[in-house]
Amino acid sequence: MNKVQSNKAWFLVLPMLLLVAFSAIIPLMTVVNYSVQDVFDPNTRFFTGTEWFVAMLNDPALQGALLRQFAFSFTILAIQIPLGIGIALLMPKQGWRASLVLILVTLPLLIPWNVVGSIWQIFTRGDIGLMGWGLRELGYGYNITRNPLDAWATIILMDVWHWTPLIALLCYSGLRSIPEAYYQAARIDRASRWAVFRYIQLPKLTNVLVIGVLLRFMHSFMIYAEPFVLTGGGPGSSTTFLSQSLAIMAIAQFDVGPSAAFSLIYFLIILLVCWVFYTAIMNLQKDKS
Amino acid sequence: MAQITLNALAHTYSPDPAGPKDYAIRQMSHVWQQGGAYALLGPSGCGKSTLLNIISGLLEPSDGEVIFDDRIVNALPPEERNIAQVFQFPVIYDTMTVFDNLAFPLRNIKTPEAQIKGKVEEVADILDLTPLLSRKAKNLTADEKQKVSMGRGLVRDDVSAILFDEPLTVIDPQLKWKLRRKLKEIHQRFNITMIYVTHDQLEASTFADKIAVMYEGQVVQFGTPRELFETPAHTFVGYFIGSPGMNFLEVTLTPQGLAFGTLPIPVAPALLEAARHSGSSNIKLGIRPEFIEVSEAPGDETLAVEVEDVQDLGTYAILSFRIGSAAFKARLDEGVSPQGPRAHVRLPAEATHLYIDEYRVEVTQ
Amino acid sequence: MSLKLDSIDHVVNGNAHIEGIDLELAPGSFNVLLGRTLAGKTTLMRLMAGLDRPTRGRILMNGEDVTGVSVRRRNVSMVYQQFINYPTLTVFDNIASPLRLARVAKAEITRRVHEVAEMLHIDHLLSRYPQELSGGQQQRTAMGRALVKEADLILFDEPLVNLDYKLREEFRQELRELFKARNCIAVYATTEPNEALALGGKTAVLHEGRLLQYGRTEDVYHRPRDLLTAEMFSEPPINVVPGLVSGREVTFDRSMHFPLNEDLGSLAPGQYHFGVRPSHIGLTPQADDDLELEVRVELAEISGSETFLHVGNELFSLVLHLAGVHEFRVDQPLKVYLPTHRVYAFDRDGAVVHIPSHLGGK
The missing domain is CATH 2.40.50.140 (Nucleic acid-binding proteins)
Incomplete structure (x- = not known):
């Protein structure tokens, strides 16, 4: 469009540009800078090229963390997406019940990450935690500090508790946007409850679900505080995910170069998975057309 | 196939109505003949949508009776009334093909697939949808979508009435008359009672043999387009028509x-x-x-x-x-x-x- | 104030939305921009308002070049399809808002708002909020805001499409009267030929970014310059029949012959497009030389007080516009009569070569 031009507008955009530069571009460049150098002290550094990257990709500990990370992310997605849809379908549509249920469902989302970890840490303790104590009373030798399976199951349960509401909320809003006429038409066509879900509700939920899956994937791929508080990554390294490995390397061992390289790999993996997922969904929708 | 009778029908949304002002539909009695083409015409807020919802079964009237042939259907939900409805905005099943859309009501009542095929092809032919049968319904134009939603009503042998709720709102002006003609043709071909709700005199008069003009919750005249023009029974009809x-x-x-x-x-x-x-x-x-x-x-x-x-x-x-x-x-x-x-x-x-x-x-x- | 568009082009991403438009609007004139969707009506209005800048050409107000001047510095107001009001302000404050921005004295604001509200019949609603009003009342409020400013140029972009037909009728009538007494330039975009006729004034017919014809509305309607204008400015659309003039005979559609009468007498032998208004074809012969056609009814569209009859046979289809309500069955056989002395003729390039003599001929 040939709008009437006014160059003053650039001044209005400038603060935003500066903000983005400081918050994203400059830190990222710093990381890139470290990843190709070996830093001994502020005055001594060598250029290492891709050396750190090669080393990181070959590190068995990190490979293990990466596999665990994928396993974790896919498991929680496989549980949270169907569960979230299910909850959204069951939520009341209007009236005070709708508001009440909405508040109750949203509550876990309001709790900070490390508090969630603490809550579950106490909850699962064998002596005073309701769940830990209860399971033991029932005769199951539940112990998240010794049994990797228990630790895993608990972390997944915790994440499902914490984040399924997000999927439920997204789906709830998606369901609300379906015009009443669609349900009327389906009733007139004598569609079964399943057919209504399959042919009306699910197609209309596709868009919000794409957002939900992407958000949850990125989120879960970066999970840090909750397992750190709950299991500390153990027993052994059975619940040490990528971000915790990175933190150990960067902070505890102060290996700036390798951890910078690792950060970039980490970042690229997330980017790649999201891109692949997004493109796949978009192509799927195009195929329909 | 049904004759629709409204017997002393009235509807109020208020729990204790004080007078006629509280009624969205004031008491009326009408007989809508089996196979007739009718229109409900009136400005927004005249009660025509309320009446439509009462006939389709979405709303239970507070007073009087809705009778399909000899059966009082007041409390029956839409799916038990053997009606079909075409909405203002096309309602189609996006992810299905046109064929599957048309087959949907039949599959829901477990019709044998061979019978479905014959019926769908017959209806598609009448609606000029045959070349589109394998296309995804999502990518059709608005007029094609409306024909698909009409077709879903026509495939069923048990449909006694088709209700149209401003069905041409989203259709291109140049295509409207073609769809109007299609509606007329379908009405002549199928012996189905059709009720068309609109605020547009052209839509109503072109489609219907008889028009119920509604004003403030009442049918102020029930007559042919010609009667509405030549002998308006109420001053509102005189004002609104023409x-x-x-x-x-x-x-x-x-x-x-x-x-x-x-x-x-x-x-x-x-x-x-x-x-x-x-x-x-x-x-x-x-x-x-x-x-x-x-x-x-x-x-x-x-x-x-x-x-x-x-x-x-x-x-x-x-x-x-x-x-x-x-x-x-x-x-x-x-x-x-x-x-x-x-x-x-x-x-x-x-x-x-x-x-x-x-x-x-x-x-x- | 006068407004002149001087060979305006508007190109967006290589697509010409407006091409070579020259148009001069006289002070105090009411002008209708008539064209189908995407004909360039809105683009042209945006250029007039100064919301967009033309790629080429100049815009002159009172002879002064205002081409690059922003909309803020021009005294224009605009009314849109959607009913655009400030939802948190009352009708009074909505109408008063342009005056407050211009720092008009309080007493003066009150006086002018009341005056405009009275003119638009919304003076009893001044303390209400827009969402409490009907569609028609909301659009009246939006119009009030445009009118109160006493702008030099008021632009209406299809303001009535979202209202039902009775309200449209009333609005057209009122606008017609309202602008008789005002000396600003009004420009009104519409897709409906009948709306242009009802509003009167002058009409500019636009098609694909070009100006086809501009003049007094009745003149453009009765004396179109070419076939395209005639087609754009006719609802129901004018019937176009290809025909051949040879010797003393006219042949319509290779099948219907009639002698070249005195009305069409001046036509040289050759191919033509003949245009017949839907209202001129009748169900009974009106003159001895009417052409009798056997057709079948395709559809009778009834508008309440008029009937638009679509008929046809294997060779052609026609539309008739009949006064009153007439009922026909689909596929009913029928005879219709086409008056051979009331036809327009267009040459092969579409330029009008003959206008029926009852309109003064050509």
Whole structure:
């Protein structure tokens, strides 16, 4: 469009540009800078090229963390997406019940990450935690500090508790946007409850679900505080995910170069998975057309 | 196949209605014949959507009965009434093909697949959808989508009535008449009662054999398009139907007869008798612009009037004039136009109607 | 104030939305921009308002070049399809808002708002909020805001499409009267030929970014310059029949022959497009030389007081516009009569070569 031009507008955009530069571009460049150098002290550094990257990709500990990370992310997605849809379908549509249920469902989302970890840490303790104590009373030798399976199951349960509401909320809003006429038409066509879900509700939920899956994937791929508080990554390294490995390397061992390289790999993996997922969904929708 | 009877039907949304004002639908009784094409016509807020929802079963009426053939269906939900409905915005199953959309109602009642195929192809042929059968419904144009949603009603053998809720709202103006023709064709071909809800007089009159004009929750006239035009039963019908609408003159009853101000208005004796008998002071004369005769020279029974405006509408012109303080419009044929500020008009008695308390007085000679 | 568009082009991403438009609007004139969707009506209005800048050409107000001047510095107002009002302000404050921005004195604001509200019949609603109003009342409020400013140029972009037909009728009538007494330039975009006729004034017919014809509305309607204008400015669309003039005979559609009458007398032998208005074809013969056609009814569209009859046979289809309500069955056989002395003729390039003599001929 040939709008009437006014160059003053650039001044209005400038603060935003500066903000983005400081918050994203400059830190990222710093990381890139470290990843190709070996830093001994502020005055001594060598250029290492891709050396750190090669080393990181070959590190068995990190490979293990990466596999665990994928396993974790896919498991929680496989549980949270169907569960979230299910909850959204069951939520009341209007009236005070709708508001009440909405508040109750949203509550876990309001709790900070490390508090969630603490809550579950106490909850699962064998002596005073309701769940830990209860399971033991029932005769199951539940112990998240010794049994990797228990630790895993608990972390997944915790994440499902914490984040399924997000999927439920997204789906709830998606369901609300379906015009009443669609349900009327389906009733007139004598569609079964399943057919209504399959042919009306699910197609209309596709868009919000794409957002939900992407958000949850990125989120879960970066999970840090909750397992750190709950299991500390153990027993052994059975619940040490990528971000915790990175933190150990960067902070505890102060290996700036390798951890910078690792950060970039980490970042690229997330980017790649999201891109692949997004493109796949978009192509799927195009195929329909 | 069904005859739809509304028996003393009324509906209020209020738990304890105080008077007619609280009723969205005021008491009415109508019989809608099996196989007829009907329209519910009225401005927004007149109650036509409420009535439609009562007929389709989305709403249970607070008073009276809805009867399909001999069965009272008041409490039956839509799926048990054997009706189909076409909505204002096309409702189709996006992810299905056109074929699957049309087959959907049949599959839901477990019809054998071979039978479905035959039925779907038959309906698709009538609706000119055959070349589109394998396409995804999502990518159709609005008029094609509306045909698909209509088709879902037509595939079922048990459908007794199809309800249309402003179905042409989203259709391109150039395509509307084709779809209107299709609707007519389908109505002639299938022996199905059809009810068409709209606020547009063109839609209603083109589609329906009989139109129920609704105003403030009441059906003020139930008649053919021609009756609505020639003998509007209520002043609202006179106003709402026709462009421009009917002219009205508020007259008073004097010992000598009817008068507008000091101007005596001659009417048939029977009408005058009816006006006297009613005891009402709300008396109006109504005449449509099409029936007013305009001439340059005075003649028998003409009134001399001041011309206010002549509006050339291409195929005809509209002459605006005043009788006293009442604004009138008359339709002039193309090329006829009074020269000068004065004209002479005649209001033919056969086209002039008398309205008492807004309703037309009918006199059998 | 006068407004002049001087060979305006508007190109967006290589697509010409407006091409070579020259148009001069006289002070106090009411102008209708008539064209189908995407004909360039809105683009042209945006250029007039100064919301967009033309790629080429100049815009002159009172002879002064205002081409690059922003909309803020021009005294224009605009009314849109959607009913655009400030939802948190009352009707009074909505209408008063342009005056407050211009720092008009308080007493003066009150006086002018009341005056405009009275003109638009919303003076009893001044303390209400827009969402409490009907669609028609909301649009009246938006119009009030445009009118109160006493702008030099008021632009209406299809303001009535979202209202039902009775309200449209009333609005057209009122606008016609309202602008008789105002000396600003009004420009009104519409897709409906009948709306242009009802509003009167002058009409500019636009098609694909070009100006086809501009003049008094009735003149453009009755005396179109070419076939395209006639087609754009006719609802229902004008019937176009290809025909051949040879010797003393006219042949319509290779099948119907009639002698070249005195009305069409001047046509040289050759191919033509003949245009017949839907209202001129009748169900009874009106003259001896009417052409009798046997057709079948495709559909009778009834508008309440008029009937648009679509008919056809194997060779052609026609539309008739009949006064009053007539009922027909689909596929009913019918005879219709086409008046041979009331046809337009267009040459092969579409330029009008003959206008019926009852309109003064050509």
